[in-house]
Amino acid sequence: MTIRVWDYLPEYHDEREEVLAAVARVFESGQLILGPSVAGFEAEFAAYHGVAHCSGVDNGTNAIKLALQALGVGPGDEVVTVANTAAPTVVAIDGTGAKPVFVDVREDDFLMDTDQLAAVLTPRTRALVPVHLYGQCVDMAPLRRLGEQHGLAVLEDCAQSHGARHHGRLAGTLGDAAAFSFYPTKVLGAYGDGGAVVTDDEHVDQNMRRLRYYGMEDRYYVERVPGHNSRLDEVQAEILRGKLRRLDAYVAGRREVARRYTEALADLAGPGGLVLPSVSPGNEHVYYLYVVRHPRRDEIIERLRAYDVALNISYPWPVHTMAGFAHLGYAKGSLPVTEKLAGEVFSLPMYPSLSAERQQTVIRALRDVLTGL
Template identity: 70%
Template sequence: MTTYVWDHRREYENEREDILDAVDTVFRSDQLILGESVRGFENEFAAYHGVAHCVGVDNGTNAVKLGLQAIGVGPGDEVVTVSNTAAPTVLAIDAVGAKPVFVDIDPDTYLMDTDQVAGVITDRTKCLLPVHLYGQCVDLDPLERLAAQHGLKILEDCAQAHGARRNGRMAGTTGAAAAFSFYPTKVLGAYGDAGAVITSDDEAEQRLRKLRRYGMEKQYYVVTTPGHNSRLDEVHAEILRRKLRRLDTYIADRRAVAQRYADGLGDTELVLPQIADGNDHVYYIYVVRHPARDEILKALKELDFEFNISYPWPIHTMTGFAHLGHSVGELPVTERVADEIFSLPMYPTLPEDLQEKIITALRDILGRG
């Protein structure tokens, strides 16, 4: 049986009774859209982060998009971010009419190289959008200083960092707002698409609530454009409420999986995840690196192990973003890393015996060289 990076079935079997009860709770309720389950999840997710507000939306892409709109980013503005991210980060910037401006990444953590940010700020820059990638946090201290100096907003992309911390401060609690995805693979995942934006800015929260519901302030009356139907649905909200109670357990289990990889592969030529000082990693993805990546993946596939690469193509090199005017060679670290990284299976219920087989296969392949 082919082994992939993620498998939800064991988790579902473990939690099946609670998940089905969540569905039944919603279906027996008197409100199927923006009801008690959405309100409850929003309150509980905000409380988990110690912020004032959470606004549930339909997916992580729209969480970034609506988050940008809520903090005032629009046509003609520039948003500083990275090219080593999932495409939705940049698609959301493009969707609000803003221009993404890329900086390179740190060669050890693959996170935004914050030393490069000051050099790309212009009079059009409106927002700094750090991506807390793979499960650990960007150092926001220098970004906070730049934001204060230039009058900028920070929107944190936390799609891969639920519960991650830096120097005790939780991802998503520093900027003007933070966007989350609850895609099924995430550290906190629904059973389909879902997302949220958290903020302690009352005005941003009010704008978010209008924007996710057609721009309406009251029934049938649009006060804000462009609004969309971007609501978090009740079923996913109720499932997320139940799973939020187990989030810290999921994180502990992911760290245990990461430790087994470190113990089993630490003496090989693979470059294992490097944790930045002060970070508490939650291991959304366990990304390793080797210059012979493609040969290793080919050998693994012959053994019926098929793994993922996050991400094989930097955003600025994709034809879909050719209108941004970038070219290969502009972000050398990002481009080099994209040629060498791949992800090992990482999820809380990864069986230990399967993980041992993965470690053994990798050690055998690496030993051949």
């Protein structure tokens, strides 16, 4: 049986009764849209982060898009982010009518190179979107300083960093607002799509609630446009309430899987060969993905097929090189670190319910391939 990079079935088998009970509670409640389950999850997710407000939405992409709009971003503005992220980060920026602007990343931890931010700011810059990639946080102090100096909103993309901490503070509490995805693969994943925006700013939260519900406050009366139909589903919210209580356990499980990889592969790591994940100072990594690098990445992945081990590349095409964003005018070589990493990174199987036995199968296969190169 092929070992996949992610598999929800072991976790589902362990939690099946609770998941099905959550579904039954919603179906028997008599309220299927923006009911007690969404309200309960919003309160509990906000409390987990120690913030005042949480707005549930239908997916992580719209969490970013609506959060930017709630922060005042719109057509003609510029929003600075990175290109070594899942395309939805940039699709969401584009969806506001704003122009995405990219800075490169650091080679050691793959995170935004904040030293490059000042050089790309213009009078049209309205917001900064740091991506807490793979499970650890961008260094937020430089972003906050620039935000305060230039009047810029700072929106954290926390799709991959549920439960991560930066100098003791949770991801999602380090900017003006934060967008989360609950796509099934995430550290806190639903059984379908879902997302949320957290903030301490009451005005931003009020804007979010209007934006996700056609621009309405009361039924049938639109207060402002744009408006969207972008509500978190009651069923997913009720399932997430149960899973939120286990979030810290999920994180602990991921860290244990990461520890086993790091210990088993350390002797194969070195210059010109395998590069293991680097945890930046002050960060507490949650290992949404366990991402390694090798200059012969494609050959390694192909050889591992014979071992029934399927790996993933996150992400093979930097966003600025995609045809859909050619209009932004970024030439090949304009983000050299991002482009280099895209040719070398790959993800090993990572999820809390990955057994030590199945993980050892992955480790043995990878060791065989690497020693045979």
